[in-house]
Amino acid sequence: MAETKDHQAVFAPWEDPNEAPLIRFRGVTKKFGTFTAIHDVSLDIYRKEFFALLGPSGCGKTTLMRLLAGFETPTEGQIELDGHDIAPVPPNQRAVNMMFQSYALFPHLSVWENIAFGLKREGMAKDKIGDRVTEMLRLTRLEQFGRRKPHQISGGQRQRVALARSLAKAPKLLLLDEPLGALDKKLREETQFELMDIQEKTGTTFVIVTHDQEEAMTVASRVAVMDAGVLKQVATPSQIYENPNSVYVAGFIGDVTILQGRARKDGERYLVDWAEGQPPLVTHSGVEIGPGETCHYAIRPEKVEIHKDRPDDDNVLHGKVIDIGYLGNISTYHVELANGQIIRAQSFNTERSTRQAFTWEDEVWVNWTDRCGILLAG
Structure with missing residues (x-):
């Protein structure tokens, strides 16, 4: 366990060299004919994690x-569960359960009977089945619905x-395949927190497959971003968002403006030359960029401030508001610079007003500090 400054324990077993993973992929490749769905994946997932496999359709996460x-x-490689190779173990004998997007409930059985179904198949004693189903109904706040279809x-x-039903058999691992895809946005958001609460109470390791970035970032202890069968980055949601390791991850997670240029060292900072007639962007970065190498610079809209008058700061650009997105709590301004580049800036609507601080065609200045942007190699 890692610890915070106030010595409260933080769940981060992946940072503990003495912690053994529950799941281990070792050089796993999966081919369907000539098509490679998964390419040389090595990955550790730890006990009690809520782990998310995130990526677009066809990226390999469901595989x-x-x-x-x-x-x-x-096709190649090895998968271990709790230190044992699970290749020879058939699906019905693995300490793994799977929850599908369709839920696959039996329509002719009651809620109680649906939850009890797997326990009966295992031959559990009737009194123990009753106790376990009651426990599951209480855990999921369904006590009053046990008799309903x-x-x-x-x-x-x-x-x-x-x-x-999936948790009733107390699996070591629960797999969730797009479990919230059929729910509307508000209910999906509420259910995300319910899932997190249930996962924490049971201590079961959850692995969720989703293409919903917000869902993955909300529920997961760590996120694996995939593309074309390859793991692009595995990290905590905050690390994925604030410190993406590639242009692909930066662009896939959240809203971002990505600029291409060339960086040069300026003491402890980098200066990024990115457009003729525009001032270089100033940034701090641990990424090493060689002289003359192409780089990318990513900036997220919530880091960008918008002003009527020119601020006295680094990374100040002049442009014109060409579009506005009003989302109630925030407004997103699309600012076109003289060279045609669009920079997005966000501001919180802290006051109750129907008037925007800026409107279409307004001449404005945008800026951000030298520690807000993300410098990416290549």
């Missing part, structure tokens, strides 16, 4: 999950029934 579940076998409850409640 990784199916390999864990036993529905596919690796799936069609008599809401989508969010059906999602919790599927979760309760």
